[in-house]
Amino acid sequence: MDRAGIIDVVVIGAGHSGLAMSRVLSERGIEHVVLERGEIANAWRTERWDSLRLLTPNWLTRLPGSSYSGGDPDGYMTSAELAEFIANYSKWAAAPVVSHTTVTRVTAAAPGYRVATSQGDWWCRAVVLATGACKQPITPRFASEVPARIQQLHALSYRNPQQLAPGRVLIVGGSATGVQLAREIQSSGRPVTLAVGEHVRMPRSYRGRDIQWWLFASGVLDRRIEDEDDPERARRVPSPQLVGSSGLTLDLNALREQGVEIVGRLMGIRAGKAQLSGALRNACTLADLKLNRLLHALDQWLEGRGGSVGTTVPERFAPTVMDAATRLSLDLREEVRTVLWATGYRPDYSWLKVPVLNQRGELEHDRGVVAAPGLYVLGLPYLRRRKSSFIHGAEDDARELALHLHHFLDGATGSRRGDRDPAAHLGSPLGSAP
Numbered sequence: 001m002d003r004a005g006i007i008d009v010v011v012i013g014a015g016h017s018g019l020a021m022s023r024v025l026s027e028r029g030i031e032h033v034v035l036e037r038g039e040i041a042n043a044w045r046t047e048r049w050d051s052l053r054l055l056t057p058n059w060l061t062r063l064p065g066s067s068y069s070g071g072d073p074d075g076y077m078t079s080a081e082l083a084e085f086i087a088n089y090s091k092w093a094a095a096p097v098v099s100h101t102t103v104t105r106v107t108a109a110a111p112g113y114r115v116a117t118s119q120g121d122w123w124c125r126a127v128v129l130a131t132g133a134c135k136q137p138i139t140p141r142f143a144s145e146v147p148a149r150i151q152q153l154h155a156l157s158y159r160n161p162q163q164l165a166p167g168r169v170l171i172v173g174g175s176a177t178g179v180q181l182a183r184e185i186q187s188s189g190r191p192v193t194l195a196v197g198e199h200v201r202m203p204r205s206y207r208g209r210d211i212q213w214w215l216f217a218s219g220v221l222d223r224r225i226e227d228e229d230d231p232e233r234a235r236r237v238p239s240p241q242l243v244g245s246s247g248l249t250l251d252l253n254a255l256r257e258q259g260v261e262i263v264g265r266l267m268g269i270r271a272g273k274a275q276l277s278g279a280l281r282n283a284c285t286l287a288d289l290k291l292n293r294l295l296h297a298l299d300q301w302l303e304g305r306g307g308s309v310g311t312t313v314p315e316r317f318a319p320t321v322m323d324a325a326t327r328l329s330l331d332l333r334e335e336v337r338t339v340l341w342a343t344g345y346r347p348d349y350s351w352l353k354v355p356v357l358n359q360r361g362e363l364e365h366d367r368g369v370v371a372a373p374g375l376y377v378l379g380l381p382y383l384r385r386r387k388s389s390f391i392h393g394a395e396d397d398a399r400e401l402a403l404h405l406h407h408f409l410d411g412a413t414g415s416r417r418g419d420r421d422p423a424a425h426l427g428s429p430l431g432s433a434p
Contacts, residue, residue: 273333280326
């Protein structure tokens with residue numbers, strides 16, 4: 001068996017999170033390697049639909065020590081442009097990436113972990129999991145009840161409308177992915193029915209500024225997970241209904257005007273008929289209420305600063321338009337040719353053979369510090385902050401976890417050289433003070 005090497009830290013994944021961690025480890029002089037199953041930013045190159053653009057403006061695209069420097073700061077990168085940005089960042093940072101190296105198994109072994117790969121094995125004292133949250137598509141159990149003649153695919157496999165059969169498309173899921181695909185597919189001439197449950201309504205711009213400027217400047221994106229009353233619930237809040245296009249608000253009203261049929265959440269399938277929730281009105285009313293609360297909070301923040309941005313008058317948006325009667329079923333056999341699941345993703349840790357997964361297969365961790373000595377995770381939604389899964393959110397999380405990792409490698413039990421350990425309050429699952 002080939003031994004690829006012995007090293008302090010193995011980072012798994014050369015996306016933006018893995019490279020952010022690599023940079024801050026290099027700043028600390030910690031020897032490490034970054035293992036990537038394909039090319040750098042592989043998921044952005046191979047696992048996104050053709051028209052996808054980031055939901056954050058270019059000026060917010062930044063990683064430790066480097067930020068966007070192009071000529072369109074208020075634009076939105078395509079997935080290919082982001083992949084190029086990340087690849088160029090890797091070169092600039094001289095990241096020790098070993099590409100085309102698939103991790104097949106991680107096990108506990110002296111001096112810490114053995115990382116088996118398609119190119120040999122690594123032994124290390126610590127491992128950082130930076131493989132991302134969007135690896136395995138989530139579909140409901142009743143997907144097997146969809147009639148066989150109807151095409152099914154998940155958003156992970158979707159690339160463009162030409163993949164789809166002519167005829168009506170049922171899109172299940174009304175978050176960012178679902179509304180973007182509904183708009184694109186409806187525009188292709190295929191009628192769309194969008195099944196919507198809980199969702200987060202959000203305008204593309206507010207009072208003359210991109211909504212992400214407001215969330216960034218006001219500190220909303222810096223809110224920490226320990227400040228939430230229900231952290232697990234906060235981590236499962238759907239992604240906001242946004243599209244990467246300047247000034248274009250893509251909510252249910254906009255889709256309805258385009259001709260998209262809006263129905264309630266898909267609850268099950270029986271005898272070829274989709275059973276739809278009758279609670280669509282409640283879901284939309286709650287989304288409208290939360291939107292207005294957010295805008296009011298942003299107005300208060302601005303007033304507290306004594307400043308003005310764009311239009312000085314607070315804006316409010318029309319309530320979500322609802323049909324007089326709620327549709328409760330949809331005959332898939334007669335009305336639908338394709339079911340497109342925009343129902344989310346989960347991480348894939350099938351290769352992690354360390355007892356840190358719960359009964360649902362989820363990683364047990366406390367803000368990125370996994371319940372095993374020397375094991376860390378980065379890049380999950382709301383890992384430490386609301387911005388944790390954003391490109392620009394990787395840096396702060398990486399710096400805090402790298403400090404914790406540094407103390408772990410040194411065998412320290414507290415702060416060193418006068419620095420306060422931001423992870424010291426975690427109630428460390430390592431069984432001792434970090």
